[in-house]
Amino acid sequence: MALIDLENVSKVYDRATRPALEEVNLHINRGDFVFLVGASGAGKSTLLSLLLREEEISTGKISVAGNDLRRISHRHIPHYRRGIGFIFQDYKLLENMTVWENVAFALEVIGTKRSTIKSIVPQVLEAVGLTGKEKRMPHELSGGEAQRVAIARAYANHPAIILADEPTGNLDPTTSVGIMEVLEAINRTGTTIVMATHNEEIVNSMRKRVVELHNGRIVRDEENGMYDSALYFPDEEATNKSRLEQAVRTAREINDVLPESQLSQAGTNTADKDIVEEAVDMSKFMPTSESANAASDSSLTVDDLEAEEGVARLARNVHSGRTGRYGQAFASAEQTLTWGTGLNAASDDNQEASQSQQPDDDKESNTDDEGKSSASTSTPATVPAPPAPPAPPAFLVRDEVNEKSRVTSQDNSDEKDGE
């Protein structure tokens, strides 16, 4: 059984004229990263609300970690939610608490020991690049920093699942890259992430699984998917995207033989020109077929190569010098791969240092204000080892999901150490 299972799920809100979700079947495995896309009103938030048990399904069945959500009594809902981190578009920080307290509070309410909280909070804050900002109040943070606090809070308990509803919705593209770095790194520790988004750049760059909703129904469920679907909604833009993909593949295939100048001249009308320009732009970052073959097994496909890159490609696309779909001008990649070195495996030294170290608001962190990093790396963030989690919620222990997730995390951390 998958970690998250929806079987013929429908949701009709009171007084609604049509179902918000209709006959939805969806299976999400442990460790998956899933983008939920679709037009406004398609049902993305409703799906997340059902998973969080904020709303109840009308018909069908949802199982999360083996728990039938219809059978969870109201009294047990808070307990159920301990295994799930939730990130909102508008952060929902506690305004009268500092950064440190916001994260600590999330652990306190689930009964985590004070000593454990003292150990975990600095680790997760470091992981999201907020070391040095512990004493700040939410109103003293940039949007990106506030969202990092929200992520730290959601991840502090090392949940098996993180649900995110438009986490970059209020953020500029540069800041969004940093947020996606954090989410990607968390996902690589074994946490399943389901993220509703309208952000085309992110979806197209990261090439994760894409589930598309339309009028409450799933119309597409695609590995390494793109934001637009020419298949289902063949409007001009989607068609152009699809052609762009084709152009990119072609550019890759001929990368070795066709000079860039000739490639640039290939387009004749405006749409073609845009596509070819973008293809040329992207092809600069793509390995030639020779180097790809040398570096990997000959069965490796273009899709495989694309799927490998994720946030790095997002950063490149965002910083390629082009303006974005919404006309933004982008800063350089060096300025935005901000969240630093990730979370170190919790050595005794580290823990002692972080426990004894009082947060210092003026202390320089590797991330200053959002988008002004002192880190001068152009490589993607390293995979963090997860913090040592507090006692997991009983329902996840029962299903052994959290245990497996932690094993995966440990594996990842070991792998990273060995690299």
Ligand SMILES: Nc1ncnc2c1ncn2[C@@H]1O[C@H](COP(=O)(O)OP(=O)(O)OP(=O)(O)O)[C@@H](O)[C@H]1O
């Ligand atoms: N609490 C509610 N009561 C009644 N109808 C609702 C409620 N919440 C959502 N709906 C309706 O359910 C449908 C799906 O809404 P939902 O918020 O899930 O869409 P969405 O895909 O998340 O949209 P957006 O991208 O704008 O956030 C819409 O028709 C919406 O009007």
